[in-house]
Amino acid sequence: MYGGTFGAVLALVTDKSVSSGPPPVEAPIAHAPIGAVAEPAPPPEPESTGEHKLPFGRPGKPMGNSPFMFGLVAALGVLTAWWLVQMVAAAGSVLVLIVVSLFLAVGLNPAVEWLHGRGMARIWAITIVFVGVIAFFAIFALSIVPALTEQTTGFVQDVPTLVQQLQNHPLIRSLDQEYQVLDKLTQYVTSGDLASQLFGGILGVAGVVISAVFSFLTVLVLTLYFLGSLNSIKESGYRLVPRSRRERVTKLVDEVIRQIGGYVGGNLIISLIAGVVTFIFLSIAGVPYALPLAIFVAITDLIPMVGAVIGAVVASLVGLLTSLPVGIACVVFFVIYQQIENYVISPRVFKSSVDVPPIATIIGALLGGALLGVVGALLGIPLAAAVLLILREVVLPRQEKL
Incomplete structure (x- = not known):
């Protein structure tokens, strides 16, 4: 009995002597609340390998932040950018033709x-409208080319008579006797040098005609x-817009196209009316x-602000060459008609399509004319209307919400 007790005590003493230090204290187990998601343990910090960092950039990209690479x-x-600008400048004439064609298509689409x-059927509607446009330009060419040819030939033939009339003036006679001005002018006009310098010779004239x-x-x-x-172009463009904004963009673009x-x-229509009334x-x-x-007159009436004046001046000069009373009658007619067109015809035609303030019309025509000449002046006003529509429907409502 004593032997067993002594053996147990000896085993306990032996076990305590082997283990050094106090007994380990177990950390209490923290129970996470029900439904909580355990957060992942943070990744261990990388051990220092003794490598030196490069003076710039990330490892493997030594030139990432280099001033040389930035430059x-x-x-x-x-x-x-310079290359793109040069390409656009080189293709400028082609881009102008594309823009003019697109605006003509948008303008003829209501018809x-x-x-x-x-x-x-739409195909027949397009055919009728397009044949009407071709017929207009054909009539213009057939009517103006013979007139220009006849007037030019008559002017060249009448140059000697005009020179003889100028020689009767005392001052011009004295200058001609000293410098032979009239003889040189007659030879210059009748020899064809004037046409050569204006159009660059026969090849230059042919090039201008072929280009036109x-x-x-x-x-x-x-x-x-x-x-x-x-319609297919519009649908393809709308598909490029995100679906969430497609409906809004579709309505806005359709309204812009409608106004243009x-x-x-x-x-x-206004130019057609001006041409018909002028012809009568x-x-x-x-x-x-x-x-x-x-x-x-109908073609120049398309040009904003100055087009009607140009057509009226040319027609009045031709009337003045006919006789003085006819020239005065032409001036009176165009002055009265311009007032009727500006205050009666134009408001009735544009009242349901375009609402552009006068200042926007002037600015759009001036900027367009400065950028693209006559074509820019023609396109400046509808583009100004489109910009005003975008400001009114998109920009101003967004500013009100801020």
Whole structure:
């Protein structure tokens, strides 16, 4: 009995002597509340390997923050921008033709939609409208080319008579006797040197004519293409917009296209009225070349602000060459008609399509004319209307919500 007790005590003493230090204290187990998600343990910090960091950049990219790399990338960006600008400048004439064709298509689209809404197939509506446009330019060419040819030939033939009349003036006679001015002027006009310097010779004239014909045909073809595929172009463009904003963008773009088309179509209607009224008046007044002058007035009437004045001045000068009373009658007619067009015809035509303040009209025409000449002046007003619409429908409501 004592032997067993002594053995147990000896075993206990032996076990305590082997273990050094106090007995380990177990940490209490922290129970996470029910439903809580245990946070992941933070990753262990990397041990220091004794490597030295590079003076710039990340490991493996020693030139990441180098001033040399920054300058190189900046220089490449500048060169790329310059290259793009040069490409746009080189293709400027082609881009102008594309923009003009697109605006013509948008302007002719209301007429196509009007015919299509009355039961006519769209392809036939486009054909009728396009044939009307071609017929207008054909009539203009057939009417103005013979007149210009006849007037130019007559002027060249009458140069000796005009020179003889100038020689009767005492001052001009004295200058001519000393410097032979009139003889040199007669030889210069009748020898063809004037045409050579104006158009660069025969090759220059041919180049101008070929370029004009090519541009005209290009505009016609592109206008026909845009007119036929205008709806598909719009649908393809709308698909590029995110679905959440597609409906809003569709309504806004459709309204912009409607206003641009309303302006272009309305301007064409006003110009047509101006040409018809001018033709009637010039025919009654007995002014020669009434049809080409009326078409010229209709075309120049498309140009904002100064176009109507240009057409009126040319027609009045032709009337003045006919007789003094006819010239005065032409001036009176154009002054009265311009007032009627500005205050009666234009407001009625544009009242349901374009609402552009006068200051925006002037600024748009001036900026467009400075950038793209006559074409820019034509396109400046509808673009100003589009910008005002975007400001009114998008920018101002967003500012009100801030």
